[in-house]
Amino acid sequence: MFSAIATGLLLAPVVLSHGIITTPPSRAIGPAISTACGQAITSAIKSDNTSYVEQLTKLASADSKFNPAACDLYLCKGLQFSDNSANVQTWKAGDVVPIKIWLRIPHEGIANVSIVSTKQNKKVGDFLKLWTAGYAPGKSTNDVPLSQREFSVTVPSGLETTCANAGDCVLQWWWLGTAAKQTYESCVDFKIAGSAAYQGVEFTA
Numbered sequence: 528m529f530s531a532i533a534t535g536l537l538l539a540p541v542v543l544s545h546g547i548i549t550t551p552p553s554r555a556i557g558p559a560i561s562t563a564c565g566q567a568i569t570s571a572i573k574s575d576n577t578s579y580v581e582q583l584t585k586l587a588s589a590d591s592k593f594n595p596a597a598c599d600l601y602l603c604k605g606l607q608f609s610d611n612s613a614n615v616q617t618w619k620a621g622d623v624v625p626i627k628i629w630l631r632i633p634h635e636g637i638a639n640v641s642i643v644s645t646k647q648n649k650k651v652g653d654f655l656k657l658w659t660a661g662y663a664p665g666k667s668t669n670d671v672p673l674s675q676r677e678f679s680v681t682v683p684s685g686l687e688t689t690c691a692n693a694g695d696c697v698l699q700w701w702w703l704g705t706a707a708k709q710t711y712e713s714c715v716d717f718k719i720a721g722s723a724a725y726q727g728v729e730f731t732a
């Protein structure tokens with residue numbers, strides 16, 4: 528008993544972690560996640576919004592209010608669109624979008640950035656960024672190459688239908704510390720601006 532508590536205390540500082548998108552604004556908590564995922568997960572993200580998914584799945588299994596149909600922890604950590612509908616970016620194909628990651632504590636591994644269709648939690652198109660090794664090495668933020676924390680992605684073409692409506696797609700940054708076995712996700716809500724012709728109709732309507 529005592530040793531379990533002592534171990535928990537020793538691990539506590541290590542558990543405070545790890546990464547989140549800070550630019551553009553990324554999904555945050557609100558009333559909807561607390562309904563979908565339960566209060567334990569909401570509180571955990573509130574106290575550390577850079578925390579990892581495996582910590583949340585553990586909390587989920589102990590919370591009767593966790594609703595797996597509404598809370599997919601492997602999509603944006605369960606963070607909900609309806610809590611973030613005021614934070615939707617509008618992009619068009621070819622836009623260059625600067626991304627900044629607050630990478631609090633590194634765990635070397637793999638990472639990618641992709642467009643994900645939220646209905647199926649499925650990648651749309653090619654990776655916008657892909658690190659197949661060597662992502663987030665070292666012990667502190669500054670050990671991580673700046674190019675892994677600040678970079679740009681180009682909005683691909685072909686999203687005009689799939690991502691026409693806010694909430695249908697996110698840009699998701701995903702990172703797995705391979706030795707730590709910790710998964711991080713952070714999402715930006717966006718929609719693709721309508722075509723010029725369509726906007727013309729909208730404006731004259």
Ligand SMILES: *[C@@H]1O[C@H](CO)[C@@H](O)[C@H](O)[C@H]1NC(C)=O
Nearest residue numbers: 547548552553554555556576
């Ligand atoms: C994450 O938490 C930090 C404070 O620790 C806060 O400054 C930041 O706005 C939060 N970001 C999101 C997307 O919730």
Ligand SMILES: *[C@@H]1O[C@H](CO)[C@@H](O)[C@H](O)[C@H]1NC(C)=O
Nearest residue numbers: 637638639641643658699701
């Ligand atoms: C890319 O990220 C997705 C999550 O969006 C993850 O399931 C997948 O394993 C990652 N793939 C690679 C090759 O990094």
Ligand SMILES: [Cu+2]
Nearest residue numbers: 541544707709
């Ligand atoms: Cu960690």
